[in-house]
Amino acid sequence: DTAVSQTPKYLVTQMGNDKSIKCEQNLGHDTMYWYKQDSKKFLKIMFSYNNKELIINETVPNRFSPKSPDKAHLNLHINSLELGDSAVYFCASSYSGTGGTEAFFGQGTRLTVV
Amino acid sequence: SQQGEEDPQALSIQEGENATMNCSYKTSINNLQWYRQNSGRGLVHLILIRSNEREKHSGRLRVTLDTSKKSSSLLITASRAADTASYFCAPGYSSASKIIFGSGTRLSIRP
Numbered sequence: 001d002t003a004v005s006q007t008p009k010y011l012v013t014q015m016g017n018d019k020s021i022k023c024e025q026n027l028g029h030d031t032m033y034w035y036k037q038d039s040k041k042f043l044k045i046m047f048s049y050n051n052k053e054l055i056i057n058e059t060v061p062n063r064f065s066p067k068s069p070d071k072a073h074l075n076l077h078i079n080s081l082e083l084g085d086s087a088v089y090f091c092a093s094s095y096s097g098t099g100g101t102e103a104f105f106g107q108g109t110r111l112t113v114v
Numbered sequence: 115s116q117q118g119e120e121d122p123q124a125l126s127i128q129e130g131e132n133a134t135m136n137c138s139y140k141t142s143i144n145n146l147q148w149y150r151q152n153s154g155r156g157l158v159h160l161i162l163i164r165s166n167e168r169e170k171h172s173g174r175l176r177v178t179l180d181t182s183k184k185s186s187s188l189l190i191t192a193s194r195a196a197d198t199a200s201y202f203c204a205p206g207y208s209s210a211s212k213i214i215f216g217s218g219t220r221l222s223i224r225p
Contacts, residue, residue, distance in 0.1 A: 004156075033213065035215075041200060041220075043202065048212055055212070090157070092157070102159035102162060103157070103159065103213050105156030107155060108154075108155070
């Protein structure tokens with residue numbers, strides 16, 4: 001069973017469209033994240049949710065809206081896609097126990113905006 | 115900034131040699147984690163070292179932590195072609211809901 005799964009794996013779309021990426025974890029974790037990795041491989045945190053509550057929103061345009069229907073899911077909706085949104089988006093989850101725990105990552109969604 | 119800074123940015127060594135990469139950070143931490151990313155894949159957790167630990171081993175990996183210098187190092191011994199990847203450190207703070215990465219070290223193992 002895949003611990004953190006994202007769909008779709010590849011997404012090609014035109015500028016101006018709205019798209020969603022889904023993420024699900026079956027690890028019982030209480031914290032989920034979205035990261036963006038650009039062409040230079042820099043991995044930037046976008047959002048963090050703990051128990052369905054938004055914890056971190058790192059200067060992300062409001063065209064990006066995360067939605068967490070329950071602790072096992074964190075979806076990313078993107079409105080009015082722009083060329084600069086092309087990147088690989090990773091979902092991750094972890095448990096927010098004392099002292100920190102490891103994060104598990106999905107396989108990534110490669111978004112290409114044309 | 116709460117992210118770690120990995121050094122060097124790129125490292126190329128011969129198979130069988132040891133690889134050392136470093137991570138520096140700026141504020142006090144609870145723990146520090148190292149991750150590996152193979153090309154086109156998600157990150158994989160390698161090791162977590164807590165602030166009260168100085169050294170930790172996992173197979174061919176050895177991680178050290180010097181909280182006085184706010185730095186950590188990852189040593190991979192007897193490198194293999196499969197170790198070719200990018201390596202990221204992630205300092206951990208009191209808020210466990212934030213795992214932030216630097217730009218990573220790209221390690222290439224030459225046959």
